[in-house]
Amino acid sequence: MMKKLPVIFLMLFCATGLLRAGGPRFSFGLEWGYTATILKTSQHNYICSEGYRIIDNPVSWWYYSNGSVLANAGLDLNDNINLSAYSGLLGVYSRRWVIPAELRIRWCPAGLSSDGWLIHGGAAATFPTSSLYETGFRAIAGGGYRLALSNTISVDFLVSLNFTLDSENITDPDTRTLVPRSSITSNSTEYQAVNFSVAINF
Amino acid sequence: MRPVLYIPLLTLLLAALCQPAAAQELGVYNSIKGIGAQYRSGEKAGVFHSATAFVDIYGVPTSRCRYPGYRFNVTRQYMLRSIEGDKCVFSFYAGPGISFGLVRDHDKGRGFDLTSLIADNPGVMLALSGGAGCRFDFGRRVALDLSFTAEAGVHMRENEDEKSYSATSLSIYNNGLLQAIYPQLTILFKL
Numbered sequence: 001m002m003k004k005l006p007v008i009f010l011m012l013f014c015a016t017g018l019l020r021a022g023g024p025r026f027s028f029g030l031e032w033g034y035t036a037t038i039l040k041t042s043q044h045n046y047i048c049s050e051g052y053r054i055i056d057n058p059v060s061w062w063y064y065s066n067g068s069v070l071a072n073a074g075l076d077l078n079d080n081i082n083l084s085a086y087s088g089l090l091g092v093y094s095r096r097w098v099i100p101a102e103l104r105i106r107w108c109p110a111g112l113s114s115d116g117w118l119i120h121g122g123a124a125a126t127f128p129t130s131s132l133y134e135t136g137f138r139a140i141a142g143g144g145y146r147l148a149l150s151n152t153i154s155v156d157f158l159v160s161l162n163f164t165l166d167s168e169n170i171t172d173p174d175t176r177t178l179v180p181r182s183s184i185t186s187n188s189t190e191y192q193a194v195n196f197s198v199a200i201n202f
Numbered sequence: 203m204r205p206v207l208y209i210p211l212l213t214l215l216l217a218a219l220c221q222p223a224a225a226q227e228l229g230v231y232n233s234i235k236g237i238g239a240q241y242r243s244g245e246k247a248g249v250f251h252s253a254t255a256f257v258d259i260y261g262v263p264t265s266r267c268r269y270p271g272y273r274f275n276v277t278r279q280y281m282l283r284s285i286e287g288d289k290c291v292f293s294f295y296a297g298p299g300i301s302f303g304l305v306r307d308h309d310k311g312r313g314f315d316l317t318s319l320i321a322d323n324p325g326v327m328l329a330l331s332g333g334a335g336c337r338f339d340f341g342r343r344v345a346l347d348l349s350f351t352a353e354a355g356v357h358m359r360e361n362e363d364e365k366s367y368s369a370t371s372l373s374i375y376n377n378g379l380l381q382a383i384y385p386q387l388t389i390l391f392k393l
Binding site: 034065153 | 230232237259262263265289290338340342343344345346387389
């Protein structure tokens with residue numbers, strides 16, 4: 001289903017006649033920014049070394065700083081809408097980095113080649129670079145302001161809310177060692193963050 | 203000198219003092235070194251000055267330290283050449299300056315050894331700098347600038363091996379040279 005999403009998007013735009021005259025234009029870009037993680041929630045369900053089940057759902061409000069560097073390639077579907085694939089490196093938590101494969105849509109009411117506000121939203125599968133290689137998920141929604149330098153080059157200042165679904169190492173409360181995968185029923189962690197980014201599009 | 207000759211001389215002096223300076227600029231500084239702000243004075247007779255303040259993130263992405271350092275640079279830049287393209291004016295410049303800050307340093311030579319990557323060594327840095335770059339002006343209120351800066355100086359910090367004696371360690375500021383190849387992209391707003 002995930003693989004078919006870009007095709008479905010394109011078909012929808014074609015069907016509604018939204019594609020720009022002369023066909024879509026290719027776009028490329030770089031984006032980097034600061035991520036402030038403010039809320040971390042976890043759902044842990046596992047059998048501990050003593051043999052009994054532990055169900056733990058901690059919630060912690062904790063400010064944690066991270067960074068993000070992404071490159072993108074996509075299509076200007078019409079004069080206002082761009083659809084791009086993003087990938088790079090995202091900091092999620094302490095010593096926790098993921099590589100996203102993200103699909104993002106950007107809407108510039110004033111036009112992609114004009115100064116003005118923009119709205120964007122995207123979803124990604126995330127692949128951790130270190131322990132616990134389970135694929136995660138990330139969703140972002142936000143907006144910003146675009147400064148057009150020429151018809152093809154622009155700079156975006158962006159703010160977005162980020163939701164990242166990941167997993168983490170669970171430590172046994174008695175032995176202080178990692179709980180083996182075979183003893184874990186569920187292990188998910190969600191990070192809610194605010195991201196401030198700068199992007200250059202060309 | 204006859205008093206009447208003072209009039210054109212004074213006029214020239216006043217004109218030189220009152221001439222509108224080229225646009226000053228305020229910029230957002232972006233680099234692998236860190237993120238910050240830059241002020242750029244208007245160009246006058248082929249010379250302008252830039253002042254940069256940024257958060258030095260060395261050691262933060264690798265979780266070597268939780269908090270970043272702070273770095274400042276003031277440079278006198280000389281315009282070398284300006285080329286007018288179809289949609290953009292390319293202005294090349296270079297110049298010397300000074301840098302200072304409270305930063306961490308890559309402290310074990312120029313290799314990427316483990317000790318250097320995990321040791322936290324905040325200290326005071328003072329260096330002479332040399333920079334060069336190119337400004338891309340598209341004729342809008344925003345311009346882009348790509349530059350490189352090398353810094354030759356010293357890093358003074360608490361000696362990691364002699365902490366119980368509060369000993370001070372002084373060494374060459376390695377990151378000033380190692381990070382010379384890091385590109386710096388500044389988004390400049392004309393004031």
